[in-house]
Amino acid sequence: MKEYQAKRVLIMVAVEAEREAIVRGLGDTARFDVRVAGVGPVAAAVRTAQALAAAEYRLVISAGIGGGFPGRAEVGSLVVASDILAADLGAETAEGYCSVEKLGFGSSRVPVDAVLVQKVTEAMRTAGLTVTTGPVLTLSTVTGTAATASELADRVPGAVAEAMEGFGVAFAAHDRGLPVLEIRAISNAVGPRDKSAWRMKEAFAALQAASAVLVEVL
Numbered sequence: 001m002k003e004y005q006a007k008r009v010l011i012m013v014a015v016e017a018e019r020e021a022i023v024r025g026l027g028d029t030a031r032f033d034v035r036v037a038g039v040g041p042v043a044a045a046v047r048t049a050q051a052l053a054a055a056e057y058r059l060v061i062s063a064g065i066g067g068g069f070p071g072r073a074e075v076g077s078l079v080v081a082s083d084i085l086a087a088d089l090g091a092e093t094a095e096g097y098c099s100v101e102k103l104g105f106g107s108s109r110v111p112v113d114a115v116l117v118q119k120v121t122e123a124m125r126t127a128g129l130t131v132t133t134g135p136v137l138t139l140s141t142v143t144g145t146a147a148t149a150s151e152l153a154d155r156v157p158g159a160v161a162e163a164m165e166g167f168g169v170a171f172a173a174h175d176r177g178l179p180v181l182e183i184r185a186i187s188n189a190v191g192p193r194d195k196s197a198w199r200m201k202e203a204f205a206a207l208q209a210a211s212a213v214l215v216e217v218l
């Protein structure tokens with residue numbers, strides 16, 4: 001048990017602004033490493049695998065800002081993934097999207113420990129934060145139309161948010177037998193592209209507040 005607690009938690013983010021918000025929330029603890037991987041699932045997977053090869057960790061977290069599905073996760077709130085899904089890993093057919101599972105090529109889903117999700121979610125709620133749990137989608141392309149948003153919401157029942165790195169981080173962690181979490185602070189609604197409606201300041205504040213809770217609970 002002591003040996004397990006001595007290992008650190010690895011938090012992977014896409015950009016420096018996300019790292020800064022998280023470090024502000026974590027304070028001066030040495031139990032967490034926060035690393036910038038770049039945007040997208042490939043950069044996330046490669047950089048996570050490199051970090052995991054260089055040191056021993058007990059938990060890996062993909063964290064950052066994300067898009068919330070309207071009516072499920074509002075701007076400024078937080079999302080903790082119950083499942084981490086590669087939502088564009090498959091084939092387009094005349095009948096619609098066909099997942100890699102249906103194609104017989106593997107899996108588009110990395111499982112998340114439900115007990116860990118509940119522990120983190122409850123601690124955040126106790127701290128007064130608004131948190132939703134549900135599947136979080138990883139896409140290489142940010143959704144930019146109402147039609148795509150609606151197609152994704154229908155295809156993945158209960159999907160709460162989308163971002164671009166979770167599945168890459170999760171795949172690298174799972175490959176090493178490590179548990180993984182994905183935590184997103186919602187900066188925008190998934191749907192028609194409107195950069196002026198993105199609320200980065202609110203999202204970074206939520207990310208910072210969530211990180212302060214992580215220090216207490218992990």
Ligand SMILES: O=C(O)c1cccc(C(=O)CC[C@H]2O[C@@H](n3cnc4c(=O)[nH]cnc43)[C@H](O)[C@@H]2O)c1
Nearest residue numbers: 014039065066067142143162163164165188190195
């Ligand atoms: O298009 C632009 O002008 C633009 C400027 C700054 C940032 C972006 C991004 O697309 C950031 C992607 C980055 O943030 C995460 N993110 C945030 N919201 C979403 C979303 O609705 N769908 C997917 N990813 C999102 C993502 O994880 C990236 O790290 C664009």
